[in-house]
Amino acid sequence: MNKETHVSVRLTLFKHSKGTFLAALDEAEISHGPIHMFSTNPQGSGLVEAITALSDAMPWNAIAKVVVAWIEARKSREVIIHTGTGLSIHAKGCSPAEVQKLLQQSTNVIVIDTKPVDEP
Template sequence: MSESVQAIRLATFKDSRASFLSALADAGIDTGEVKLFSERPQAAGFVDMIYAVSEALPWNALSRVIVAWLEARKSREIIITQGTNTVVHARGYSVEDLRKILGSARNITAIDTEKPDTDV
């Protein structure tokens, strides 16, 4: 049986980056920063990757992180783009529903429209 590497692109912006990456790290989910080079202007933000070998990506842990991160502040939004280009706004989904959605995710965008108060 051969193993495959699965990756999900994670886009964060200034006010969401630290809190979302911290929540992922607390759940034991590793990320790696991607450096982008372009001659054209790009949207302000950061790109990381969440990697897993075969089916080892912790869908349950990632689903729990997303639900908890969204519930902590009303100014937060998670947008998941699936391989079929279907876009899902994660607010209101259960951990179980998100686990299923994440199985075909290729991109996650974490947005917080308010500056962090403290360590939230």
């Protein structure tokens, strides 16, 4: 019996990143879906999405390329990758290979664009 495990990349999208980042994932044909969170305590205002796949089928390279291209498209964009060891790494300036390695260790990925699309 084959016991493949599921892996997931948790994305928390803030400010104006929702439309453009999710569109970039869609364009790269990377499947994603919302995570609905329920709590009696106050929560952050970010939208939470996840990319989930069987461990052997996770498109790590494609996700990394989307992250790097999305950041490089505008100066107002930032991606922060949190790892299981407690590190927080800003992906701005990282190569796709570096981002891929970080994503494989991630517990949460923060995606931020501080300006709306119609602002330069």
